[in-house]
Amino acid sequence: MTSNPNMTQHNRQQNSQQITQRKQDHIDAVLNDPLVDRQQSEFDGLRLSHRGLPQLDFAKLNSQTEFLNQPIAFPFLIASMTGGGAHNLANINRHLAQAAQACQVPMAVGSQRAMMLDAKATASFALRQYAPNVPLIANLGAVQLNYGFGIDQARKAVDTLNANALYLHLNPLQELIQPEGDRNFARLAEKIHQLAQQLDVPIILKEVGCGLSAADIELGLQAGIRHFDVAGRGGTSWSRIEAHRADNPLGFAFQDWGLTTLESLSASLPYQNRAYFIASGGIRNGIDMAKAVIMGGRLCGVAAPLLAPALESTDAVIKVIERFKHEFMTAQFLLGIEQADDLHLNTSLIANTQLV
Secondary structure, eight states: OOOOTTOOHHHHHHHHHHHHHHHHHHHHHHHHOGGGBOOOOOGGGOOBOOOSSOOOOGGGOBOOEEETTEEESSSEEEOOOOOOSSHHHHHHHHHHHHHHHHHTOOEEOOOOHHHHHOGGGGGGGOOTTTOTTSOEEEEEEGGGGGTTOOHHHHHHHHHHHTOSEEEEEEOHHHHHHSTTOOOOOTTHHHHHHHHHHHOSSOEEEEESSSOOOHHHHHHHHHTTOOEEEOOOBTSBOHHHHHHHHHTOHHHHHTTTOSOBHHHHHHHHGGGTTTOEEEEESSOOSHHHHHHHHHTTOSEEEEOHHHHHHHHHOHHHHHHHHHHHHHHHHHHHHHTTOSBGGGGTTOGGGBSOGGGO
């Protein structure tokens, strides 16, 4: 499916309907198939050094950090989920944005391709009114740069959200499983480089659940990218989700394909002084967050645990984020770390150092 500017109105509407239905299918799969969450992130295998004498006052801990030159309450990101023309998709994003503002954490939206085809989908991404004081991240599929997208679409995505950055997500496995998938990833790094030179906000290169390798990070750096979301294997399997939609056994065969978040963070270690890394993929509590920060992630993206609450209300989302924060700060306290930023790359806090 291409995004040709000369596409007829009928074809645009048809494609938009397909994308909206696909987003609905994705939500149904996450909510109804517990095996979509693979629970294989390997965070449990990383053991931290408990401090019985932490020498701290829990009430005086500082969990704050910065992202895109803005202060945030703790290193938590509401990761990309959805958006589109359907009323429930707009409600999900509104609840997430309001919770982001209330909790002072950043938020990324799902792919904004739908709004390029259907103006009705735009409202689900116009979220700055709900989150005026936190970083927001727009989102497009990187492969769309080979299917007619360029600086105009990128600026539209950023402007609609009044975003501080743009995710270019990488999803080659998902595109292969989708019957309507876009599979031409040839010379994509060159086009990412061109876009990075033209766009006024940073581009964040992001996988969607199979991890980024050292070779990917190298290509991204050569393309001028200085922000990466490793989005590793172990949490939500988009291969399995697409297998449900397409009745495609290939999706089940590859449901556990890729690098875990910890493996991708390990691959990022030689590049830590050249780029900012976000850890996502299988982070399910504040302890996982602390481990991810220690291993090189400056921010931790969480999506699946927020989806059902986002269907319910803003308050339900806030409750989950507050749980993550309390767990993260508890881990911080029990490690004897007063400032959350001092967790970053502090591998002395790992007990089983043979895993590093």
